[in-house]
Amino acid sequence: MDSPNFGFLAVLLCVTMTLVTAEDPYHFFEWKVTYGTLSPLGVPQQAILINGKFPGPVINCTSNNNILVNVFNQLDEPLMFTWNGVQHRKNSWVDGTPGTMCPIQPGTNFTYKFQVKDQIGTYYYFPTTALHRAAGGIGILQVHSRPLIPVPFDNPADEFAVVIGDWFNKGHKSMKSLLDGGKSIGRPDGIHINGKSAQVGAQIEPSWTFEAGKTYRFRVCNAGMRTSVNFRFQGHDMKLVELEGSHLMQNDYMSMDLHVGQCMSVLVTADQPPKDYYLVVSSRFTKTPHSAVATVRYTGGKGPPSPDLPPHPPGNTAGIAWSINQFRSFRWNLTASAARPNPQGSYHYGKINITRTIKLVNSRNYIDGKLRFALNGVSHLETKTPLKLAEYFGVADKEFKYDLMPDDPPAEVEKNVKIAPNVLNGTYRNFIEIIFENRENTIQTYHLDGYSFFAVAIEPGRWAPEKRKNYNLEDAVSRHNVAVFPGCWAAIMTTLDNAGMWNLRSEMWERFYLGQQMYFSVLSPERSLRDEYSLPDTTQLCGIVTGLPKPAGYV
Numbered sequence: 442m443d444s445p446n447f448g449f450l451a452v453l454l455c456v457t458m459t460l461v462t463a464e465d466p467y468h469f470f471e472w473k474v475t476y477g478t479l480s481p482l483g484v485p486q487q488a489i490l491i492n493g494k495f496p497g498p499v500i501n502c503t504s505n506n507n508i509l510v511n512v513f514n515q516l517d518e519p520l521m522f523t524w525n526g527v528q529h530r531k532n533s534w535v536d537g538t539p540g541t542m543c544p545i546q547p548g549t550n551f552t553y554k555f556q557v558k559d560q561i562g563t564y565y566y567f568p569t570t571a572l573h574r575a576a577g578g579i580g581i582l583q584v585h586s587r588p589l590i591p592v593p594f595d596n597p598a599d600e601f602a603v604v605i606g607d608w609f610n611k612g613h614k615s616m617k618s619l620l621d622g623g624k625s626i627g628r629p630d631g632i633h634i635n636g637k638s639a640q641v642g643a644q645i646e647p648s649w650t651f652e653a654g655k656t657y658r659f660r661v662c663n664a665g666m667r668t669s670v671n672f673r674f675q676g677h678d679m680k681l682v683e684l685e686g687s688h689l690m691q692n693d694y695m696s697m698d699l700h701v702g703q704c705m706s707v708l709v710t711a712d713q714p715p716k717d718y719y720l721v722v723s724s725r726f727t728k729t730p731h732s733a734v735a736t737v738r739y740t741g742g743k744g745p746p747s748p749d750l751p752p753h754p755p756g757n758t759a760g761i762a763w764s765i766n767q768f769r770s771f772r773w774n775l776t777a778s779a780a781r782p783n784p785q786g787s788y789h790y791g792k793i794n795i796t797r798t799i800k801l802v803n804s805r806n807y808i809d810g811k812l813r814f815a816l817n818g819v820s821h822l823e824t825k826t827p828l829k830l831a832e833y834f835g836v837a838d839k840e841f842k843y844d845l846m847p848d849d850p851p852a853e854v855e856k857n858v859k860i861a862p863n864v865l866n867g868t869y870r871n872f873i874e875i876i877f878e879n880r881e882n883t884i885q886t887y888h889l890d891g892y893s894f895f896a897v898a899i900e901p902g903r904w905a906p907e908k909r910k911n912y913n914l915e916d917a918v919s920r921h922n923v924a925v926f927p928g929c930w931a932a933i934m935t936t937l938d939n940a941g942m943w944n945l946r947s948e949m950w951e952r953f954y955l956g957q958q959m960y961f962s963v964l965s966p967e968r969s970l971r972d973e974y975s976l977p978d979t980t981q982l983c984g985i986v987t988g989l990p991k992p993a994g995y996v
């Protein structure tokens with residue numbers, strides 16, 4: 442089966458797909474995306490709603506399910522969603538990043554179709570166009586294990602989806618104008634919990650209800666623009682059971698740090714005197730602290746929450762050490778089965794030889810007086826035609842050059858930044874190591890589409906090859922987001938076994954928008970349908986590929 446006959450494969454694929462569709466259930470969603478007015482911090486402003494709501498609907502499914510989301514764009518701007526952390530194996534066609542798809546034009550609709558395959562866990566979706574993420578259009582996507590696959594904890598009495606993040610009162614359109622004008626969006630105005638930002642003592646409706654003695658699963662994602670947060674419950678510990686698609690060795694925590702783009706599941710047991718309790722979410726490492734609360738009510742409970750809040754973890758340098766320590770306490774539970782035991786064929790990842798090391802240094806620059814962010818001296822520029830489509834139709838050379846960015850940071854990486862599409866040619870099935878070295882004084886978070894990766898180390902200082910001896914090569918968590926603290930580095934490892942065009946990005950949206958991102962073009966040498974689906978018939982074309990016939994050699 443190593444170099445299979447192409448026609449045979451096409452037939453095989455059709456048969457396989459028919460079988461898959463016959464067995465695996467479909468979930469259909471119809472989303473009307475509109476503007477509406479929300480006042481998360483008490484100041485009315487234009488928000489992006491899905492079917493009238495923010496957060497948007499929870500996509501609740503089971504591994505291998507097929508998801509169809511028919512999105513009606515009723516905004517006045519092009520719109521596109523990504524399914525953050527969902528791997529879309531062989532299918533970057535629906536990844537929803539500007540390098541993979543054409544956005545949905547105002548007044549039209551498009552149906553995203555994907556299979557969640559062998560994944561379990563907590564993810565979120567959000568709009569990747571303009572600064573829409575600052576205005577809403579965000580929700581949780583949760584994938585359950587199939588019935589026969591054991592989950593390493595008892596079925597919770599209920600589960601609650603919680604989107605948290607910072608919020609800006611400027612409005613997404615003025616924020617975009619600021620960035621387009623070369624300025625920063627500045628600092629956020631507050632924190633929201635599922636679109637609300639109550640403060641201690643306010644009369645608020647409970648957000649969740651507990652029955653005494655039962656255990657509940659909170660699926661929490663930080664979908665903010667730039668702010669790390671800490672969350673904690675009054676009087677209740679949290680048992681961390683899942684992190685971005687992996688079951689963990691279960692530990693109890695009094696408070697959790699959650700950096701931008703990260704998701705986790707915690708179990709909370711209703712074992713306290715019945716009354717109301719706060720969930721507190723507060724900003725981390727910010728000059729101006731912000732926080733918000735929401736309440737949990739015990740059924741039949743009496744009394745408001747106490748005004749005494751659980752302690753905030755240390756800030757500044759001590760807080761960074763605290764947060765790194767917490768990161769190190771996250772261990773993959775090697776005996777707990779995932780959707781299948783060996784999701785990426787790299788279970789013993791510590792024994793695989795590294796075929797490529799890419800060391801990325803982020804920088805913040807002013808170019809002709811305008812703010813930009815870069816990786817190894819390249820600040821990504823969006824192309825008129827999505828990269829994947831330009832590549833597929835054989836016109837990549839008209840839109841971008843591969844490998845402009847070196848694998849090692851050039852000397853004086855903060856200077857001589859060029860603004861250009863940033864695409865690396867990633868060799869199919871290479872086992873790669875990526876080092877993120879953060880020489881800036883603010884925290885970074887990075888997300889990779891299409892893959893999960895092993896987050897093997899975070900340490901202060903600069904990276905050097907001998908630091909590899911400090912990697913966790915046994916039970917690092919397989920996840921899709923890593924935080925890189927100021928003056929620190931982080932190392933991740935993954936196998937590039939998912940063909941497609943995949944975005945590696947700063948999950949901090951100002952940085953993403955102004956260039957701190959890149960794409961891996963991963964093509965299987967045979968370009969066979971075994972390794973990558975062909976262009977879906979429903980794909981919209983734009984830019985220079987509009988109206989081009991499908992290239993020869995593909996079905």
Ligand SMILES: *[C@@H]1O[C@H](CO)[C@@H](O)[C@H](O)[C@H]1NC(C)=O
Pocket residue numbers: 501502503585
């Ligand atoms: C979510 O999906 C799971 C598994 O299919 C199911 O058990 C659960 O009841 C669903 N939850 C909701 C709120 O629909």
Ligand SMILES: *[C@@H]1O[C@H](CO)[C@@H](O)[C@H](O)[C@H]1NC(C)=O
Pocket residue numbers: 511550551552979
């Ligand atoms: C748009 O919505 C209609 C009505 O639901 C549907 O039949 C059609 O397939 C959708 N178009 C696309 C491109 O998804």
Ligand SMILES: *[C@@H]1O[C@H](CO)[C@@H](O)[C@H](O)[C@H]1NC(C)=O
Pocket residue numbers: 591592593594689690691774775776777778
């Ligand atoms: C790891 O998973 C196994 C198998 O599901 C489970 O029995 C065990 O309790 C888990 N260990 C921890 C520390 O969470």
Ligand SMILES: *[C@@H]1O[C@H](CO)[C@@H](O)[C@H](O)[C@H]1NC(C)=O
Pocket residue numbers: 792793794
């Ligand atoms: C990994 O590299 C070492 C040293 O270069 C070599 O001896 C070993 O055979 C390699 N292992 C694999 C699995 O390729």
Ligand SMILES: *[C@@H]1O[C@H](CO)[C@@H](O)[C@H](O)[C@H]1NC(C)=O
Pocket residue numbers: 843866867868869
């Ligand atoms: C990408 O790398 C492969 C070898 O790994 C090579 O065959 C191919 O030509 C390269 N593609 C481009 C566009 O540079």
